[in-house]
Amino acid sequence: MTVTSAWANAADGVGTVAASCLDEGGVGTADAVVTGTYTNTTQRTVRVALQAAGTSASTGKSLAPGESTELTVHDGLRLPAGQAVFVLATDVDGRTYKTPVPAGDHEAADCYTPSWTTEVSAQTFNTGGTVAVEGKVTNTSDETMTVDMVVTVDGTAMKSVSLPVTPGGTQTLTVDTGSAMVPEGEAVFRLSREGKDEDGDAPAQAVVSKDNPTAHYDAATIAPALGDKPVIAGACEFDAAQDRSVQKYSFTADNTASTLPVRFHVGDVTRTVEAGQTQVIEYPVVWGTETSEITAGGKVLDRTNVSFESCAELTWPGDAVSVGTETACSADSQVQLTATVDNRTGRDWTGLLVREGSNDVGPDQPVPAGQTTALTLTRQTALSTDGSVTVRLYRDLEGRTHEVEWSYGVRGQNCIGAECELTPDANPAALGRDETSDVPRTENQWPWQGLDTCIDQPADQA
Numbered sequence: 001m002t003v004t005s006a007w008a009n010a011a012d013g014v015g016t017v018a019a020s021c022l023d024e025g026g027v028g029t030a031d032a033v034v035t036g037t038y039t040n041t042t043q044r045t046v047r048v049a050l051q052a053a054g055t056s057a058s059t060g061k062s063l064a065p066g067e068s069t070e071l072t073v074h075d076g077l078r079l080p081a082g083q084a085v086f087v088l089a090t091d092v093d094g095r096t097y098k099t100p101v102p103a104g105d106h107e108a109a110d111c112y113t114p115s116w117t118t119e120v121s122a123q124t125f126n127t128g129g130t131v132a133v134e135g136k137v138t139n140t141s142d143e144t145m146t147v148d149m150v151v152t153v154d155g156t157a158m159k160s161v162s163l164p165v166t167p168g169g170t171q172t173l174t175v176d177t178g179s180a181m182v183p184e185g186e187a188v189f190r191l192s193r194e195g196k197d198e199d200g201d202a203p204a205q206a207v208v209s210k211d212n213p214t215a216h217y218d219a220a221t222i223a224p225a226l227g228d229k230p231v232i233a234g235a236c237e238f239d240a241a242q243d244r245s246v247q248k249y250s251f252t253a254d255n256t257a258s259t260l261p262v263r264f265h266v267g268d269v270t271r272t273v274e275a276g277q278t279q280v281i282e283y284p285v286v287w288g289t290e291t292s293e294i295t296a297g298g299k300v301l302d303r304t305n306v307s308f309e310s311c312a313e314l315t316w317p318g319d320a321v322s323v324g325t326e327t328a329c330s331a332d333s334q335v336q337l338t339a340t341v342d343n344r345t346g347r348d349w350t351g352l353l354v355r356e357g358s359n360d361v362g363p364d365q366p367v368p369a370g371q372t373t374a375l376t377l378t379r380q381t382a383l384s385t386d387g388s389v390t391v392r393l394y395r396d397l398e399g400r401t402h403e404v405e406w407s408y409g410v411r412g413q414n415c416i417g418a419e420c421e422l423t424p425d426a427n428p429a430a431l432g433r434d435e436t437s438d439v440p441r442t443e444n445q446w447p448w449q450g451l452d453t454c455i456d457q458p459a460d461q462a
Helices: none
Strands: 014-023 031-039 046-052 061-063 068-074 082-092 095-106 118-127 130-139 145-153 156-159 163-165 170-176 185-193 214-217 237-239 244-254 262-266 269-273 278-286 291-296 299-305 321-329 335-343 349-355 365-367 372-378 387-397 400-410
Touching (some): 014 068, 014 095, 031 046, 031 082, 046 068, 046 095, 061 068, 118 185, 130 145, 130 163, 130 185, 145 170, 156 170, 163 170, 244 262, 244 291, 262 278, 321 387, 321 400, 365 372
Parallel strands (some): 118 214
Antiparallel strands (some): 014 031, 031 068, 046 061, 046 082, 082 095, 130 170, 145 156, 145 163, 145 185, 185 214, 237 244, 244 278, 262 291, 291 299, 321 335, 349 365, 349 387, 387 400
16 A cells, blocks of 8 residues: 555545634633634544644544544634645554645634723823823723823814833823813823734734723913012112122012913022912012013013112121231331231132231232232331231122221331431431430430331441
8 A cells, every 4th residue: 555545535524614713802811713624534544633824733633534523723812814734644654644635715813802991080281381181091901001192172183102001000191282271171092002912913903992081171271460560579688698689579470360370480489379379479689680581371471670789798708718917027128017818708809908007008919719818018117016907808799899807916027126226417306305314315215216217227237
């Protein structure tokens, strides 16, 4: 017997082949199958298996001549249209031989019908002066879905971005209508899924819910206005830390015509005024500001001139300045006073030194912030007693020059030698001494001792 004769009449055994849904539902439930019947019309016992949609039905089934069987191929959520084939196998002389027997075409089957249960809500809110609709969707099914929201205003449909929502999860979707007035309406939540099964079979069309959920939202209006115009509120104050004069102003924000809260903004101040309310808003203005601009709902409500006179008042910077004084002799034997100023104020100043009593004044010198500067005063004298000097600092602020000063003690200095002596041709009477007096002159007690000036003579002749 030849192998060929073993397959004689095999094609006569092909029965019906059809695609169907063994079960419908979501992932884990949907079961698309191809079912085929076959009768062994050969003269030998054969094993028969069904192949369809790229899958085989288990290992097949043995059939004696004349026996029939129904075989099923499972292919997940769906299966495409295609051809089915019965594969027959038999053993001859210890060897296994196989042959395909065409079973005909079968149609496609899609058994994926997932649950689309959700909870949704919608409300309006103010987004920079226009009404937006905010929708929330909670996925109460057991599979991830993709959701977007559609809002229709005056016949124009506007769509949010699409976002995935996991089982039990919630997403917030937003549509900006671009309008300051929106009538009430319904937000439509469009639900979809990719729907591929495990072997990659994609759906013939998008997997979408037949009944998209909707949520109602109320009409909304954004109509902010200016009540009372800006006026001065209180006295000007100098902010020493910021080194600037500040004047407060106030105005009335009117949101009575709105159904949503509105943010009123002026300068660095932003306040939210609830729907149907008014509110007095104060805001600071820094010296040098010419105009304040009030905005709300994406538009300018007012521009007002807010210039004012400076009220800057500077005082001695206290712990932020350290001063040390020193008295010395210059190269030409003149008394030289020095005040070393450590400037930790964070501001640049100009400084000078004044000798109290004589009112001698030193030159102006820059006193930069964060540096130590020596202010000097060279007196036109070679002899100076103990006394005081004034450190005077000044700088320009808000259109005028401001001065501050503080006094410090200085020691006297002799830059001509140990004592003063008369020259041979000096006139004692001119120095205020009666030379005919009976009171003897004691050493180092000439009438000019202790004065700030002395006769000019070299120190080595004193």
